[in-house]
Amino acid sequence: FSSEAVIRVDELDATIELMLYTDQSYSKAYSSSPTIELRDKVYVEVTVTEPADFFLVRINECWATQSSQPRTAEGLVHTLLMNGCVNDQTVVFLNGSTGQPGRNGDSSTVRYSFDMFRFTSTPHDLYLHCTVQLCEPDDHVSCTPNCKSIAKREAVRADPALGLLSYGPIRIEMPDGAQSSVLMTVVLPVAAVWTVGFFLIILITMAKAGSRRLAQTEEH
Missing domain, CATH: 2.60.40.4100 (Zona pellucida, ZP-C domain)
Known part of the structure; x- marks a missing residue:
C-alpha cells in the first residue's frame, strides 16, 4: 500500500x-x-x-x-x-x-x-x-x-x-484510556447532578417536616 x-x-x-x-x-x-x-x-x-x-x-x-x-x-x-x-x-x-x-x-x-x-x-x-x-x-x-x-x-x-x-x-x-475518559466525562456530570438532586430532596423533606412540627407546637 x-x-x-x-x-x-x-x-x-x-x-x-x-x-x-x-x-x-x-x-x-x-x-x-x-x-x-x-x-x-x-x-x-x-x-x-x-x-x-x-x-x-x-x-x-x-x-x-x-x-x-x-x-x-x-x-x-x-x-x-x-x-x-x-x-x-x-x-x-x-x-x-x-x-x-x-x-x-x-x-x-x-x-x-x-x-x-x-x-x-x-x-x-x-x-x-x-x-x-x-x-x-x-x-x-x-x-x-x-x-x-x-x-x-x-x-x-x-x-x-x-x-x-x-x-x-x-x-x-x-485507545481504551481515551474512550474511558470520554465515558467518564459524560457519566460523572450526570452522576453529580443526580447526587445533588438527591440531597436537595432530603433537605426539602426535612425542612417541610420541621415546619409541620413547628406549626403543631404553636397550636398546642
Whole structure:
C-alpha cells in the first residue's frame, strides 16, 4: 500500500514512492490502509525507487486532510512540514533504520515520524499529502533546507522537478484510556447532578417536616 509519482528530470523519469511503516525499524510497510492508535508514532518514508540511489529527494510540504483531494477547500487541514521544515512539533526526521535524527534532502530517502492526531470533526480518517523535489546528486547545499534561516525558509524554490504524493485513508483507533475518559466525562456530570438532586430532596423533606412540627407546637 503506497503512493507513487513520476518526475521528469533532464529527460530522465524518476519514480518516487511514499509509504508508511509499522515502527522505526522501517522493515515492515503497511500492506493496506493502516489503522493507527491516537498519539502513536506514524513512520513515513519518501524514497526514489528508480533510478535508485541517484537523485537527492527533499520533502517540501506535507499536510493531512479529511478529503482524498490534496488541494480541496472542504474540511480541516493540518500542516506537518512547510518549506522543508517542521511545522508540527511532533515531527522528527529520522536517519536510516537506527531511529536517530536525520535530515531532509540529504539522500535519496527521507524518513520522518509524527504523533497520530485526530480531526475534531467527522470524518476522522485522514489523507497524507506531500510535495517532493528532486536534486542533482552533488546538490546537497541547496537541497537541504536551512530551517534556522527565516529568509531561506520562506523563499520559494523555482525548481521544475516537483511531484505530489497522496496516501490514505489512514484510520484512527482510539485507545481504551481515551474512550474511558470520554465515558467518564459524560457519566460523572450526570452522576453529580443526580447526587445533588438527591440531597436537595432530603433537605426539602426535612425542612417541610420541621415546619409541620413547628406549626403543631404553636397550636398546642
